Amino acid sequence: MDNKTLAIISYIPLIGWLIAFFIGRDNADNFLKFHLKQSLALVIFGILFNVAFFIIVMIVPSLTFLGYIGYVVWALVVIGIINAAIKRKIQVQK
Template sequence: MDNKTLSIVSYITFIGWIIAYFVGKDKADDFLKYHLKQSLGLVIFSFIWVIILNILISVTGIGMLSILGLVNFILMIIGIINAANGVKKPLPIIGKMFEDKFAFIN
C-alpha cells in the first residue's frame, strides 16, 4: 500500500490506525506521519468524548444527547477526505492539539 492509502486507512477505527502504523513504519513520509498523528488524536478524543457523553446522559436523563456521538464520525470523514485529497490539514476543533504530539511517530 502507498502512503496515501495508509493515511486513509489510519482513520478507520483504532485497528485501521494500527495497520497503517505497522505497514507504513519503514516507508513513512511526512504526509503519512501527519495523518497518523491526527487519527491517533481522533481515537483518543473519541474515547474521552464517549465517556463525557455517557456521563451527561446519565446525569441529565436526556437521551437525545447521544446524537452528539456523531461528532466522532464527522471528524473521521473529514480526516479521510483530507487524506484522499493529499492535503495536510488539521481536523476541525481538535486537530491543532495533536500536530506536535506523539513523538514516537517521527
C-alpha cells in the same frame, strides 16, 4: 502500500490505525505521520467524549440529546479520509 493508502486506512478506528502504523513505520513521510496523529487524536477524543457523555446521561437523563455531538467526530473522520484521498495536509498557522 503507498503512504496515501495507509493514510486513508489510518482513519479506520483502532485496527486500521494499527495496520497503517506498523506497515508504514519504515517509510513514513510527513504526510502519513500527520494523518496517523490526526486519526489517533480523533479516536482518543471519541472515546473520551463517549465516556464523559455516558456519565453525564446517567446523572441527568434529560441531556440525551447531546449524543448528537458524537456525530461530529464521525464527520471529522470523513473529512480526514477525504483530505488523505486527495493528498492534502491541512497547514496550521503559527
